[in-house]
Amino acid sequence: MSATVRKFHLSLNVSDLSRSVAFYRVLFGIEPAKHHPDYAKFEVESPPTVFSLIPGRTGAGGALNHVGLCLLDSEELVAIQMRLEQAGHKTLREDGVACCYSRQTKFWVRDPDGTLLELYIFHEDIDDHGHDHAPADSDLPTLMGGETEAAAPPVTFTHHLGEPITLPLPQDAFSVQEVILEGTINATGIDLPALLTDALRILKPGGTVSLHGLVADRPLSDPSPSLPGPAAAVQHVPDFPSLVPLLHTAGFRNARFTKLSEKGYFESEGVPLREVLLTAAKPGFRSSKKDQTVVYLGPQNSIEDDFGNHFPKGSPVSLSMHDWLALKNTAASSFALLQPKVETPNLPAPTPMPSKARYIMIGGFLGAGKTTTVGRLAKHLSDQGLKVGLITNDQAGGLVDTKLLRGQGYATEEIAGGCFCCRFNTLVDAASKLANEAKPDVFIAEPVGSCTDLVATVTYPLRRMYGNDFTVAPLSVLVDPIRARRVFGLDHGGTFSAKVAYIFKKQLEEADIIVISKSDLIDDAQREELRTTLQTEFPLAKIISASPRQETGLDDFFAGLMTGEQARRNPMSVDYEVYADGEALLGWLNATVTLISDDEFDANTFLKQLASLVQSRLQRDSAEIAHFKMTFSPDDGIAGELASINLVRSDYIPELGMELDEPTTGGQLIVNLRAEADPAALMTAVKDGLAEASLQFFGLTATLDHEEHFRPGKPTPTHRDGEVVMETKGGCKPGSGCC
Structure with a gap:
């Protein structure tokens, strides 16, 4: 059975196991809980202690083999290990190992004097002693806290x-x-x-x-x-x-x-x-003990995970800690964990590490690769043991970006109906909600792709009003290299009108860091020519090249976001009339569609055909696509499984980002389309594309559940460099007074 209280664990090296067992039997007045030729253990009730004896071993600690602490659950084990790693102490983790005639998950660490410490949770008793009890000295650093000896590389x-x-x-x-x-x-x-x-x-x-x-x-x-x-x-x-x-x-x-x-x-x-x-x-040890209870929240009626667990929507399901941790890594936003009550001793809570949360904003025009970059940064920080909270933003609800990021298991809040500058109070509320629920160390915010003037309207007010809660990272702005080369006249090809290009350039003007994203799409000479142009146009910005999709050039970029400070300079001047006219030239469409088929169909192929059909119709209307993206979530898939497709220019090829492994019989399609075109023309292109694409799949029906198409209204920021105005309710839809 699982531990109900924390227990200290003391392990001694002994020269004669039988003689030592006889001695401690008398000392403790109890029989050993386990007694084998190569191992013995006493379970002392007061104080709660696991006292083990290891024959024939010597070590740097003399008679002391190691000191341990048996914990209550995996969550506590992970939290303590993360706390030590963040403080600079190296640890060695072992998952589901056979040790001392039991199955355990643990980690090892040495204190500053070299004493070996073991923190673990108990799964179940087994008949096998398992591997050598403690790790070899070569597997662990000998000292801690800045004087560490490099740990042995993984085999x-x-x-x-x-x-x-x-x-x-x-x-x-x-x-x-x-x-x-x-x-x-x-x-x-x-x-x-x-x-x-x-x-x-x-x-x-x-x-x-x-x-x-x-x-x-x-x-x-x-x-x-x-x-x-x-x-x-x-x-x-x-x-x-x-x-x-x-x-x-x-x-x-x-x-x-x-x-x-x-x-x-x-x-x-x-x-x-x-x-x-x-x-x-490779899966870790899966205990037969189902001590975790979860509730699937939807959207499907029921799903099944990789381990055969079936989750009807809204019904509590018991599963092992292993299966819950696997589920949490892939689909946390779709589940609620029901925490059991555990009686624990009245121990003092650990002192929290004093620090401010980091606020990072990654901007850029529509189709620049912001969502991919946010996902890469979130994983990079999570791998370092930091908690992240994400905030997405759009002129309307139903964002593909939110679906993709939540599908990766990150706590994500969506701000719809206006950009951050016009919904500043809502941005702060979203950060507060994430702070209460997920307690992130780092907030990563992705603003609307047609929004600019973020320094004066978001980061400066945030730093001034909430400086005790946040440190603000340098503002980074991503730029699609092919789009940028056309806007700056380096290449021919489809581009935007002058007022839309005004927003594009203003985004770059206020950036501390300009990232030439998707840098693998152009050659070295083109990249250097674009870098020179950007440095000439925007001399205060640092120019770097990266490819978030290829995961190249990201280390220095991410390090700068975590360690750098936002430049302190006067906000740039913005002609809000030109800005408003530029946004009003852009058509906006968000739609949700239900797909149902009499037979299985290939959703990946459907997405490609639909994207190509919509693209062809808009090309005939001479509309320049800024960003067209869709996701499809199958009703018969596991939580978090989806297919996605992306198109960032009218003369480019729609590309699948994520794909489904198996055919499906139906699910939910989310469509986000932004282009310099009449919003009604966008809606017509999507409806016609759905009708024609459905005919190519026998028995497939596409039902439009919800749609919004509009032009953004004039931006009216809540704050601008200290000037306070009222937040306009209703956001950025026509006539609302917000962007």
């Missing part, structure tokens, strides 16, 4: 394309932390399903496998194309939708595409061949 197994491989792999079970398959998917003569199954065997619980190579968007009739240059080494090109089922069949979970190149490097049979990096994890 990895790597295979490269062209290298021989023999199954079974020579590594022992549970001995490797990471399996890296570089180009292995592009080799012939390798039984990939058998290799993945054996990779699962050698990995420790929680260990990862990564597959890196060249893939096709769909199956090739000849999967062994002849490719030029170094790519001639590629012998086989699989289709990337087939890889995730292979991993699941082998027993891996949480498979995700961490890289999928935006453009194909090669083409075969008319199918783009892209670079992919796919990662998945």
Whole structure:
């Protein structure tokens, strides 16, 4: 059974186990709770102590093997480990390990004098002693707090394309932390399903496998194309939708595409061949004890997770801590955890680390890549043990961005009906709500893509009025390089009218950091030419290049956001009449659609066809698309599973960002479309596209549940550099008086 109170754990090295057991039996007046030839344990009730004896061992601590603390649950274990890591103390975590004839999850740490400490939770008794009781000295730093000795690197197994491989792999079970398959998917003569199954065997619980190579968007009739240059080494090109089922069949979970190149490097049979990096994890120990209770909140009537747990909407379901943690990492926003009451001793609460929350705002014009960047930054900070809270923003409700970020498991608030400058009080309320519920260390805000003057209307008032609660990061503004080259006359191609371009340039003028996003889409010469132009136009800004989708150039950018300070300079001048006219030229459309089919259909293909049909209709009307994005959530999928598609220019190709692994019979489609066009023309294009796309799939019906299409009204900020005006209720719809 699980612990109901915290217990100290003291482990001693002894020379003669039988003699020591006899001594402590007399001392404590109780029989040992466990007694094996290589281990003994006493459970002392007062004070609550686990007292263990390890024969035949010596160490730096002499008779002392280690000191431990048995905790109540996984949440407490993670919180303490995170607290230590944030204070600079290195730890070694072990998930679901067999140890001392029980199954435990734990971490190890040394104090400044080198004393070995073990903090753990107990899962269940087993018949196996498990691995050596304490980690080897080489696995842990010998000192803590700034004088650390580098911890031993994780054990990895790597295979490269062209290298021989023999199954079974020579590594022992549970001995490797990471399996890296570089180009292995592009080799012939390798039984990939058998290799993945054996990779699962050698990995420790929680260990990862990564597959890196060249893939096709769909199956090739000849999967062994002849490719030029170094790519001639590629012998086989699989289709990337087939890889995730292979991993699941082998027993891996949480498979995700961490890289999928935006453009194909090669083409075969008319199918783009892209670079992919796919990662998945070996599940940790799954206890049979179901001590967590959750309630699925929707939107589907019911869902099922990777472990076979079924969740009817609104009904409490019991599951193990392992399954809850996996669920929380992928779909936390769709579930509520019912916390059980636990009797605990009256121990003092840990002293909170005094710090202000960090406020980061990532701006940029429509289609610049803000949501992808926000997601990358949130993961980067979460991996460092920081809690993040996200705030999205739009002229109307029903944001694709919110759906995507919540689907990644982040606490996210959406501010609809106006941009941050006109909804400043609502922005503060959203931050307060996140602070109460998620207690983030860092707030990341993504403003409306047509909004500018953020320094004078948002960050300066925030710093002045709430300086005790927040530190404000430098304002970063992302810029699509192809769009920017056209706006600044470096390239020909579809672009915006002068008043819309005025907003585009004003966003860059107030930036502390200008990020040439999607930098992989242009060559070195074009990138340097654009950098020079931006530095000449905006000499006060730092210009950097990055590709959030390719995950390149982000480390320095993210470090600057966490350590830098916003520049203190006079707010830029803004002609609010031109600003208002520019926003009024943009058409805005948000829609929600229900798709139902008599038979299964490929939602990925449907999204591509619908996007292309809408794009063609708008091109005929000479409308310049600023950003067109859609998500589809299947009714028969697991929580957080969705497909997404994105288009950032009228003359570009709609690209899938996330894809579904299996066909579906229906679900919810969210459509966000912004373009320099009449909003009514946007609605007509979407309706016509839905009708035509549905006809291409037998038995598919598309029902428009909700739609809003409008032009934004004149912006009226709540504050501007200290000048206070009333917040206009109703936001940025026509006639509302807000942006």
